[in-house]
Amino acid sequence: MTDTKIKIENLSFFYGKKQAINDFSLDIPKNRIMSVFGPAKSGITTLLRSLNRLYELIPDTRAEGRILIDNEDIHAPSVSLTQLRRRVGMVFDVPTPLPMSIFDNMAYGPRLSGIKRRSELEGIVEQSLKMAALWEDVCDRLDTPAASLSGGQQQRLCMARVLALKPEVILLDRPCSGLDPISTAKIEESLQELKKQFTIVIAPHNIQQGGRISDRAVFMLSGNLIEEGTAEEIFANPTDKRTADYITGRFG
Amino acid sequence: MIRSHFDEDLKQLHREIVDMGSFVETAIASAVTALKSYDVERCKEIIESDKKVDEMERKIESQCLWLIARQQPVASDLRQITTALKIITDMERIGDHASDIASLAIRITDRSFFPESEMIFEMAAAAIDMVNSAVMSYVNYDMELAKATEEKDDIVDDYFNKVKHYLADVFSTQPHRMDVAIDYLLVAKYLERIGDHAVNICEWVHFSQTGEHKSTKIF
Structure with a gap:
């Protein structure tokens, strides 16, 4: 068992009076891929957004319980929200390229964090694009608009943009929705490399993807943790009937 | 990538x-050598080593099932994994027969009665050659070699018939040696079955490349 990177303790989450996550506890190991899956409205996106406090952009929301990253409570007053979101990057289901060139998309975060030297930025851009398996596709056209890339390339650009900030944790919320099988396979393949350096928490876009890429997986239903275990345990021998029914397509 | x-x-x-x-393949060759040299220690080692074959089979089965569950293989990938699951069953049976032959070799104490035992060892060489070729056809997905190996089964079957007829003669003319004659007949039968298992492996190699098994398209 590797070290725990993220420890979630008794997390409950509320949108106004509506509770979306109920007393949820989970250890997320370092340098592994943890899949969080379940039917719609199970609280999966909310859970992911809790890990870098992205929900704070939404009014009238409230989290109870503790989330520790490297034993530090992310809700502690001393934690800088900007720093937290640098440490815990997020890729969304729909690619969100900024209306600028590929290079500027990539350099946007590093520039904001104070890096100005062109050579340093170029180094970060190249390294991050390589990690996201996009460098070979775009190295000769970095000054073209990011919007000219295919959907799969745009999504890998978004991954690379997160990587450019040198995060510790990467959250991916159904990053392959709407992508063709080749683009999906490229992203899945790069995740296997990325986990060597980062901790990855992903909401897979289907159960099959969860089975292919996860080291561990957790099944959520109506904001509750139903079952957690190794990918082998969850996708081959789940112990809870609800998990079994869901992964075999019998409910959900 | x-x-x-x-x-x-x-x-x-x-x-x-x-x-x-x-x-x-090594286990059968060893069993036959042990029979030839009446090497009881070696026979015991072969019998013991059958556990390892069973472990190998379990491990490969498990890998195949995980790959199916987690990777959802289709087309040639699915054929490859299906082939794996099928041929390890035949390999495991070949391992069992090596162990069976080793057990008989321990029991066969009267070997002088069998002046034509060379016939058994020739048969064994043919069966071992079939296993070797079957494994090689799998190594390289070589359908020509697979086909050629299947055809060699006639040679092993011919040997079996010859041995059977010879032993039938022993049964009628030397009834006091019937026990050991039966053991030799069993050795020959195991070798004949080993040839059949080699054929099965070749048929699955063919399937892995074409989706056809015994000329029937199944996937």
């Missing part, structure tokens, strides 16, 4: 099956 981890898993599966094939 796409699905390179899955491809690596498939290559690993292939390597383990080749290892299992080599292991059982």
Whole structure:
């Protein structure tokens, strides 16, 4: 068992009076891929957004319980929200390229964090694009608009943009929705490399993807943790009937 | 680079099956040598080593099932994994027969009665050659070699008939040696079955490349 990177303790989450996550506890190991899956409205996106406090952009929301990253409570007053979101990057289901060139998309975060030297930025851009398996596709056209890339390339650009900030944790919320099988396979393949350096928490876009890429997986239903275990345990021998029914397509 | 981890898993599966094939081939060759030299210690080692064959089979089965559950293989990938699951059953049976022959070799104490025992050893050489070729056809997915190996089964069957007729004669003319004659007949039968299992392996090699098994398109 590797070290725990993220420890979630008794997390409950509320949108106004509506509770979306109920007393949820989970250890997320370092340098592994943890899949969080379940039917719609199970609280999966909310859970992911809790890990870098992205929900704070939404009014009238409230989290109870503790989330520790490297034993530090992310809700502690001393934690800088900007720093937290640098440490815990997020890729969304729909690619969100900024209306600028590929290079500027990539350099946007590093520039904001104070890096100005062109050579340093170029180094970060190249390294991050390589990690996201996009460098070979775009190295000769970095000054073209990011919007000219295919959907799969745009999504890998978004991954690379997160990587450019040198995060510790990467959250991916159904990053392959709407992508063709080749683009999906490229992203899945790069995740296997990325986990060597980062901790990855992903909401897979289907159960099959969860089975292919996860080291561990957790099944959520109506904001509750139903079952957690190794990918082998969850996708081959789940112990809870609800998990079994869901992964075999019998409910959900 | 796409699905390179899955491809690596498939290559690993292939390597383990080749290892299992080599292991059982060595086991039969050893059993036959032990029979020839009446080497009881070696026979015991072969019987013991059958546990390892069973372990190899379990491990490969498990790998195949995980690959199916987690990677959802289709087309040639699914054929490859199905082939793996089928041929390890035949390899495991070949391993069992090596152990069976070793058990008989311990029991056969009167070997002088069998002046034509060379016939059995020639038959064994033909059966071992079939296993070797079957494994090689799997190593390289070589359909021509697979086909040629299937045809060699007639040679092993011919040997079996010759041995059977010879032993039938022993039964009628030397009834006091019937026990050991029966043991030799069993050895020959195991060798004949080993040839059949080699044929099965070749048929699945053919399936892995074409989706056809015994001329019937099944996938």
